[in-house]
Amino acid sequence: MKKTAILTIITTVTIFMFAFKPAAEKWVSSKTHVKFFSSTIAEDIEANNYKTVSTITPTTGEVVFSVPMQSFEFEKSQMQKHFNQDKFLDTKNFPKAKFTGKITNLEDINWEEDGTYNTLISGDLTIKGVLKAYNEEGTITISGNTVTASSTFNVTLADHGIAFENGKPSTNVAKTVEITLIAEYKPQ
Numbered sequence: 001m002k003k004t005a006i007l008t009i010i011t012t013v014t015i016f017m018f019a020f021k022p023a024a025e026k027w028v029s030s031k032t033h034v035k036f037f038s039s040t041i042a043e044d045i046e047a048n049n050y051k052t053v054s055t056i057t058p059t060t061g062e063v064v065f066s067v068p069m070q071s072f073e074f075e076k077s078q079m080q081k082h083f084n085q086d087k088f089l090d091t092k093n094f095p096k097a098k099f100t101g102k103i104t105n106l107e108d109i110n111w112e113e114d115g116t117y118n119t120l121i122s123g124d125l126t127i128k129g130v131l132k133a134y135n136e137e138g139t140i141t142i143s144g145n146t147v148t149a150s151s152t153f154n155v156t157l158a159d160h161g162i163a164f165e166n167g168k169p170s171t172n173v174a175k176t177v178e179i180t181l182i183a184e185y186k187p188q
Helices: 002-019 077-084 167-172
Strands: 027-039 044-049 053-057 062-068 096-103 115-127 130-143 146-156 176-187
Touching (some): 044 077, 053 176, 096 130, 115 146
Antiparallel strands (some): 027 176, 053 062, 062 096, 096 115, 115 130
């Protein structure tokens, strides 16, 4: 009788453990893509960065992106040179951009159920040492053990101390650029 009770308890605990998997404490990006796009009459400029690191914490909704600025790749090497120089983003002195924020509608996401969920994200973006608050929309797609987050929003360069009055940048680079983020996460 004692063996039966112990066996029943062990079986119940085992079934309970496998039936209800807890949400991972933190999800870490395994693949992250940050793209910016500028369009003017003079030219379109696109740059892609695949070296960004990101985390999401499902229990709190905290989201962090760390973007190594020198990892943006351009179609033309001259664009990359201008991007990194001290008159533009000064990536030598400001090697990273960072976003730290929170999903504000966390209750709308079921981390245990596959699907696509609309998100509202509020946080601070620091570029070239200048911090600015943003409130943006995005999506979270859950598929098995993978979470994909995406968002597209605009950044006004002058809001981050990136302003130019003269020369080619003033006509070739848009004052507001489109940023697209796509990150694929796995539980840690």
